Amino acid sequence: SEETMIRSEKLALIGQLAAGIAHDIRNPLTSLKGFVQLLKYKNTDYVDIMMEELEHINYVVNEFMTLAKPHLSYYIACRAKELVQSVISFLQPHALLHNVQIQVEMDQEIPVITCIPDQIKQVLINVLKNAIESMDGGGLIQISCRNQFNRNLIISVKDQGVGISEERLAQLGEPFYTTKANGTGLGIMVCKRIVEGHGGTFSIQSELHQGTTVEIALPIGKTREYVTNKDHQDEGS
Numbered sequence: 001s002e003e004t005m006i007r008s009e010k011l012a013l014i015g016q017l018a019a020g021i022a023h024d025i026r027n028p029l030t031s032l033k034g035f036v037q038l039l040k041y042k043n044t045d046y047v048d049i050m051m052e053e054l055e056h057i058n059y060v061v062n063e064f065m066t067l068a069k070p071h072l073s074y075y076i077a078c079r080a081k082e083l084v085q086s087v088i089s090f091l092q093p094h095a096l097l098h099n100v101q102i103q104v105e106m107d108q109e110i111p112v113i114t115c116i117p118d119q120i121k122q123v124l125i126n127v128l129k130n131a132i133e134s135m136d137g138g139g140l141i142q143i144s145c146r147n148q149f150n151r152n153l154i155i156s157v158k159d160q161g162v163g164i165s166e167e168r169l170a171q172l173g174e175p176f177y178t179t180k181a182n183g184t185g186l187g188i189m190v191c192k193r194i195v196e197g198h199g200g201t202f203s204i205q206s207e208l209h210q211g212t213t214v215e216i217a218l219p220i221g222k223t224r225e226y227v228t229n230k231d232h233q234d235e236g237s
Ligand code: ADP
Pocket: 126, 130, 131, 134, 159, 161, 162, 163, 164, 172, 173, 177, 178, 179, 180, 182, 183, 184, 185, 186, 187, 188, 189, 212
């Protein structure tokens, strides 16, 4: 069936990803082991570094899990406004730490959307983290939520960061494409898969040294009937 095809496609992708992910997990683990050994000298500064490495492992594994088990989650009606706000609150301490201010502008009528809330949260976290990481000395992130003709919810995230050149923009979404020393290069790929899985679109506009705008469009309304059917099939198998 179509479901089986999708599943085997997913498995093939996971196979391809596994080697790279194992590599990604091994580096922080090696570093972690080294620092744990140094703990016998009782210098607690190392604990901070250990925590950072652990967070990185956690992040990689979370992204991997999102790819591996999307069929275990289900779609529910969800207040988009609250979802966006909860992600911003969650990342506020991280933003402050990097001297980044987050501004939000919402339309009066932000609709209820049918989505897998944890996945949409994951998308927003990935996008906001990228925005924060793009601004070395800090800066401003502008988020806007618009109701487009009661057809799409448009969430846009604009930063004032380093920007992305045209050649690099074309490479985004390829697994393991990263310009960061500690990057996974999985964030944008995961975002695209999730948003497209919701019947939406994920697009990036950028100008080098000016900043980047990510636009997430999620359908409002009846596109979701198809998703509901798919979910019922999943429950049965
Ligand atoms: P990672 O953040 O782990 O590198 P991503 O898939 O999230 O992986 O992003 C891939 C690459 O895309 C980043 O390494 C960076 O070069 C570029 N990028 C993503 N978002 C932004 C942004 N807001 N500003 C500048 N570059 C970005």
